[in-house]
Amino acid sequence: MQITINQAANYVDKEVKIGGWLSNKRSSGKIAFLQLRDGTGFMQGVVVKADVGEDIFQIAKSTSQETSLYVTGVIHEDTRSPFGYEMAVTGIEVISEAVDYPITPKEHGTEFLMDHRxxxxxxxxxxxxxxxxxxxxxxxxxxxxxxxxxxxxxxxxxxxxxxxxxxxxxxxxxxxxxxxxxxxxxxxxxxxxxxxxxxxxxxxxxxxxxxxxxxxxxxxxxxxxxxxxxxxxxxxxxxxxxxxxxxxxxxxxxxxxxxxxxxxxxxxxxxxxxxxxxxxxxxxxxxxxxxxxxxxxxxxxxxxxxxxxxxxxxxxxxxxxxxxxxxxxxxxxxxxxxxxxxxxxxxxxxxxxxxxxxxxxxxxxxxxxxxxxxxxxxxxxxxxxxxxxxxxxxxxxxxxxxxxxxxxxxxxxxxxxxxxxxxxxxxxxx
The missing domain is CATH 3.30.930.10 (Bira Bifunctional Protein; Domain 2)
Structure with a gap:
């Protein structure tokens, strides 16, 4: 079932599909954390290599900031997150890859940000x-x-x-x-x-x-x-x-x-x-x-x-x-x-x-x-x-x-x- 992030609370422990964008990510050798957004909210997707296999894990590691994608996974409660929920990712489908997105997580000047409003x-x-x-x-x-x-x-x-x-x-x-x-x-x-x-x-x-x-x-x-x-x-x-x-x-x-x-x-x-x-x-x-x-x-x-x-x-x-x-x-x-x-x-x-x-x-x-x-x-x-x-x-x-x-x-x-x-x-x- 395809849902939006703001509906996550209604689908705890269920597998769902979300269409969105990758706003940020970080990864280690065996796990990747994807910061997902879909317009209704922001949610973390957790990709564990042992659970998804090499192909999906490589997509998670290589996908660039602001690439659009469909993400499939199971919603879990997460008390550490201000949002309260996260997704255990089981699948990723890239829709359109973003190359060299200009607004990175680093600090930018006001004029630069206004030019890219x-x-x-x-x-x-x-x-x-x-x-x-x-x-x-x-x-x-x-x-x-x-x-x-x-x-x-x-x-x-x-x-x-x-x-x-x-x-x-x-x-x-x-x-x-x-x-x-x-x-x-x-x-x-x-x-x-x-x-x-x-x-x-x-x-x-x-x-x-x-x-x-x-x-x-x-x-x-x-x-x-x-x-x-x-x-x-x-x-x-x-x-x-x-x-x-x-x-x-x-x-x-x-x-x-x-x-x-x-x-x-x-x-x-x-x-x-x-x-x-x-x-x-x-x-x-x-x-x-x-x-x-x-x-x-x-x-x-x-x-x-x-x-x-x-x-x-x-x-x-x-x-x-x-x-x-x-x-x-x-x-x-x-x-x-x-x-x-x-x-x-x-x-x-x-x-x-x-x-x-x-x-x-x-x-x-x-x-x-x-x-x-x-x-x-x-x-x-x-x-x-x-x-x-x-x-x-x-x-x-x-x-x-x-x-x-x-x-x-x-x-x-x-x-x-x-x-x-x-x-x-x-x-x-x-």
């Missing part, structure tokens, strides 16, 4: 990170479906900038100017006015010339919008969602976390509610910590976010940022016109902002006035202003960056490892 994905570490990414995606759909959200897909090509910035990728849309989407938010607001609670999940693009370990040019965002939700209502959804993601990874990806050496004791603390501090309190905290260069009204950089987060065991919400440094669609705090009703969620351990969100302005006159302050073309945003013209309601939303979240939960230092084919400032290959 299409092959690097096969490695044990990258497999674990992608499995965790997939679990976060799966859990995202589960969470929002059970909370009564409808998935809506906003366009990738747009005629305007949701954030009102110039950091956009320009293209021609026949005779018109168009941009790659930096956020689906405005379209999700329209969807919320139709369906109440909605979320999107798709690619976004930022033409930021940044080389930090937190930035990608193309990344994926989860963007919910909720009608009749105030800021505090939204914060509760956010913390419950993030806690749900962490719990799902802890439950379903423990082997992958172990493979990455992730200290799960940090993740086990990620239960709602999360702490909240205001922007003003955050400035005061930074001053106490010796950051004399930052003043009220400045935006936070990576060192500031890390220093703030280090004071909390869980992700921390920073709320009520200055109006001057936030986008046009965020409403003023009724109690302080200098700040807006918004929050960023900062992950622990130096991973920075993983969520940005706010209430949205829903009064037409206020929205038009703010857009004029930002020197935006009201004609281009006419459809968005229609939302305020025709029965708008108080509403809130947020965006979670998938890759930063994967990096934090998996304990991966750089986001370039958290997406299959990263797009960086100087990298469009492969």
């Amino acid at each position: 299409h092959l690097w994905l096969r490695s044990n570490r990258q497999h674990a990170i992608m499995k965790i990414r997939n679990e976060i995606i799966r859990a995202t759909y589960e969470f929002f479906n059970q909370e009564g959200f409808l998935k809506i897909d906003p366009p990738i090509l747009t005629g305007s900038a949701p954030e009102g910035t110039t950091e956009l990728f320009h293209t021609k849309y026949f005779e018109e100017d168009a941009f790659l989407s930096q956020s689906g938010q405005l379209y999700m607001e329209a969807a919320a006015m139709a369906f109440g609670k909605v979320f999107s999940f798709g690619p976004t693009f930022r033409a930021e010339k940044s080389k930090t370990r937190r930035h990608l040019i193309e990344f994926w965002m989860i963007e919910p919008e909720m009608a009749f939700y105030k800021l505090e209502d939204s914060l509760k959804v956010q913390e419950n969602y993030v806690a749900f993601l962490v719990a799902a990874v802890l439950k379903n990806c423990r082997l992958e976390l172990d493979r990455l050496g992730r200290d799960v004791s940090h993740l086990e603390k990620m239960v709602a509610p999360f702490p909240r501090i205001t922007y003003t309190e955050a400035i005061e905290l930074l001053k106490k910590l010796g950051f004399d260069d930052i003043e009220w009204g400045d935006d936070f950089g990576a060192p500031h976010e890390t220093a703030i987060a280090d004071n909390f065991e869980k992700p921390v919400f920073i709320t009520h940022y200055p109006k001057a440094i936030k986008p046009f669609y965020m409403p003023e705090d009724p109690n302080n016109s200098e700040v807006v009703l918004c929050a960023d969620l900062i992950a622990p351990e130096g991973y920075g902002e993983i969520i940005g969100g706010s209430e949205r302005i829903h009064e037409l006159a206020i929205l038009e006035a703010r857009m004029k302050e930002f020197d935006l073309d009201l004609e281009a945003y006419s459809w968005y202003l229609d939302l305020a013209r025709y029965g708008s309601v108080p509403h809130s939303g947020f965006g979670l960056g998938l890759e930063r979240t994967v990096a934090w939960i998996s304990g991966t230092e750089h986001v370039r490892e958290t997406i299959p084919f990263p797009r960086l400032l100087n990298r469009l290959y492969p």
Whole structure:
């Protein structure tokens, strides 16, 4: 019977056949250990010369790294293995031999690995990170479906900038100017006015010339919008969602976390509610910590976010940022016109902002006035202003960056490892 590696537990003491690749091997005079992978997992195959004969043993010894093959053998429990099972090999059939595979078990530089990203994905570490990414995606759909959200897909090509910035990728849309989407938010607001609670999940693009370990040019965002939700209502959804993601990874990806050496004791603390501090309190905290260069009204950089987060065991919400440094669609705090009703969620351990969100302005006159302050073309945003013209309601939303979240939960230092084919400032290959 042909099975996959992740089904091994169901076939203990039975002879099975597995199609896969040889990721690594070692051998002595009379025994060979084959590290097998098939996409679902990694498992060791043990080839004993006395049991298989000279022909099969020579195939095991001579087969090169990443050669594809069918391996037949009996599954046994193996308490020494993190996977828990191994195969006593009885037969090997080579499908396609790999010659001079470039990524060997030795150390390679980052640029070399990035040039060979299409092959690097096969490695044990990258497999674990992608499995965790997939679990976060799966859990995202589960969470929002059970909370009564409808998935809506906003366009990738747009005629305007949701954030009102110039950091956009320009293209021609026949005779018109168009941009790659930096956020689906405005379209999700329209969807919320139709369906109440909605979320999107798709690619976004930022033409930021940044080389930090937190930035990608193309990344994926989860963007919910909720009608009749105030800021505090939204914060509760956010913390419950993030806690749900962490719990799902802890439950379903423990082997992958172990493979990455992730200290799960940090993740086990990620239960709602999360702490909240205001922007003003955050400035005061930074001053106490010796950051004399930052003043009220400045935006936070990576060192500031890390220093703030280090004071909390869980992700921390920073709320009520200055109006001057936030986008046009965020409403003023009724109690302080200098700040807006918004929050960023900062992950622990130096991973920075993983969520940005706010209430949205829903009064037409206020929205038009703010857009004029930002020197935006009201004609281009006419459809968005229609939302305020025709029965708008108080509403809130947020965006979670998938890759930063994967990096934090998996304990991966750089986001370039958290997406299959990263797009960086100087990298469009492969």
